[in-house]
Amino acid sequence: MVKRVWGRLIGSLAALGLMAGAAAAVTAPILVVDAESGKVLYSQGATDPWYPASITKLMTTYVALDMVRQGKVSLDTLLTVSPAAAAEPPSKMGFKPGTQITLDNALKIIMVKSANDVSWAIGEGLGGSVEGFADMMNETAHRIGMRESRWYNPNGLPEPRQWTSARDMAILARALMRDFPNQQALFSISAIQFGKSVMANHNGLLGRYPGADGMKTGFICSGGFNVVATATRGGRRIIAVVMGQPSARERDIKAADLFDYGFGQSAGWTAPTLESLPPSNVAAPPDMRPYICDKRKPMPVDEGPGALTASGPGADSATTQLLGSATPDATNLAFAALGNANVRGRTLPPRGPLQPIPVWIGSSPTEGAMALAREEQEAQAAKQAAKQAALEAAQRKRAEAKAAKDAARQAASEKAAKARAAAVTAPKPAAKTAAKDKGADKGVPAATSAYTSVEAAPKAATKPAAKPAHKPAAKKPEAKPEAKPAAKKADKKAKNDES
Structure with a gap:
């Protein structure tokens, strides 16, 4: 059994590497730690700088719980969502500006939903401003022994100056367990319920790997898929930190393999501690965007959008925020053997039934x-x-x-009517020529209209001169003798009456 687990782990560890051709090798950080002793069971690039993404919210949670422990605030303290917080891109709850929420509910939401708007509200509410809260994050990180971390915002969205290391995140995980033992359930909530909406935890190990009980996932294109995970078996707790993976599935499978390996190892006297790990000679985190978020491939999905999309001034799309605004430097980094048989085709068991914890806005x-x-x-x-x-x-x-x-129909009708009227009133060319010729024969000026009044003197004066040539043929007095016989008959009848 141990040999099989070790062989599978070796394959996974090889798959975790990043190779740079002729350039010096750069590795994706991984770390396996015994939670109680802090002894390192396995490490690779554990002190190399890396972009944290949403595992930043573990640091935000530590600062908030530390303020509660000091009595500066309580879990019932109300936080107000500002316009700036509401404008943060997904993953988010989509609360409107002015919405109030207790610190207790806010912490549950950022651990499960990874809501960026709520994380921003925590920073503004507890630090007075995001910048003030970032100062508190850095001060606290230094105090608990985190050496490589630099914090600039409370939610982990792209910020080129904000980075951490696998070693620092393991130190933070141990500090959360040690300093806030009564809050351990916060990191293993399977789901939250807000109103009618049930939102499952992004941590794919919860309910799928036996004994998994925390803590937080994160993803941005520049850092890949990260997780700080914990699991307990037989009273022993192991911390596994995995960074820079190309998908949530591969991240979860590799964390599970690391747990299997860790539970099979004992932290001997010779094992190094987190504090004794040597510093890195890497000056800055590698930018994984060219590989993780290749534009030719679908956008990776880990921490999806919330109820509402970002709105308001300065609210960029989720993709823009995840990719960041800077153009990535040319890099020779390429994943080695990430598609090998140790990962390809493997999945974790189906997740068990969710047990949602209710959260709400307001004080109750x-x-x-x-x-x-x-x-x-x-x-x-x-x-x-x-x-x-x-x-x-x-x-x-x-x-x-x-x-x-x-x-348009009326205009067309009127146009047609005008065309018909123009066709009726306009003289034909032949008629005009005949009228002109006739007018010339009668001495009528060429410009005289065909509609000249009948009372026009020139027209009446010309008629008598034309009549003599036609009258002899129509002389009526010649027909009168035909009526005389009737008169003679009447005279004869009158004579008979007299006799």
Whole structure:
């Protein structure tokens, strides 16, 4: 059994490496530590600088719990979501500016949902500003023995100056266990429920690897897929830190292999401690964007979008934020054997049933339920208003289209009518020529219109001169003798009457 686990681990460890051709080799950091003693069971690039992504939220949580321990705040302290916090890109809850949430609920949300807006609200609420909270993060990190870490924001979104190391994250994990034993359940919540929404933990080991009980995942393109994971077996707890992986699945499988190896090892007297690991000679973290987020491939998914997308000034898309704004430097880095048989085709068992923990906005569940109901009503009203506005806009568009069509039809009809009228009134070319010739014969000026009044003197004066040539043929007095016989008959009848 041990030989099989060791052989599989060796394959995974080879797969974890990054090679740079002729350049010096650069490795993706991994670390296996006995949680109680701090003895290192296996390490690779453990002190090399690396972009942390959302495992930053473990540092944010430590600072917050430390302030509670000192009595500066309580878990019931209300935090207010500012416009800047609300504008943070996914993963997020999508709370509106002005929303209030207790520190207790905020910590549960960032551990499970990895909500960037809520992490930002924690930083502003506890530090006075994100910059002030970052100063607290750096001071605390130095105090607990973290040497390679530099913090500039509380959520881990791309910031080229913010990095950590596998060693520092293992030190932080041990500090969280040691200093806040009553808060260990915070790191093993399988899901949270906000209203009707159930959100599962991004940690793919919880409920899938026997004994897995924490802590936090993270992903940005420049750092790849990271995890600080813990598991307990037989009363012994192991910490595994895996960074720079090309997918969540490979990250989880390799962490599981490291657990298997760690539980099979004993921390002997000769094993190095976290504090004794030598410093790195690597000056800055490698930028993994050219490989992790190759534009020719689908965008990797680990910590997906929340209920709402970012809005407001300065709110960039999630992809833009994950990729960062800087153009990556040319690099010869390339993963070696990441698609080998040790990982390809392997999966962890299906996740067990989720056990959601309720979270709410406001100071109590009742207040939160009322606030959520108001928000839902407002959302429904806004949705209905938008639907009505869209309907009215569609109706206006149809009416405008109909009016334009009717106007076009009317214009076409009027144009046709004018064309017909012009065709009727316009004289034909042959008629005009005949009229002109006739006018010339009668001495009428060429410009005289065909519609000149009959009372025009020139026209009446010309008629008598033309009549003598035609009258002899129509002389009526010649026909009168034909009526005389009737007169003679009447005279004869009168004579008979007299006799």
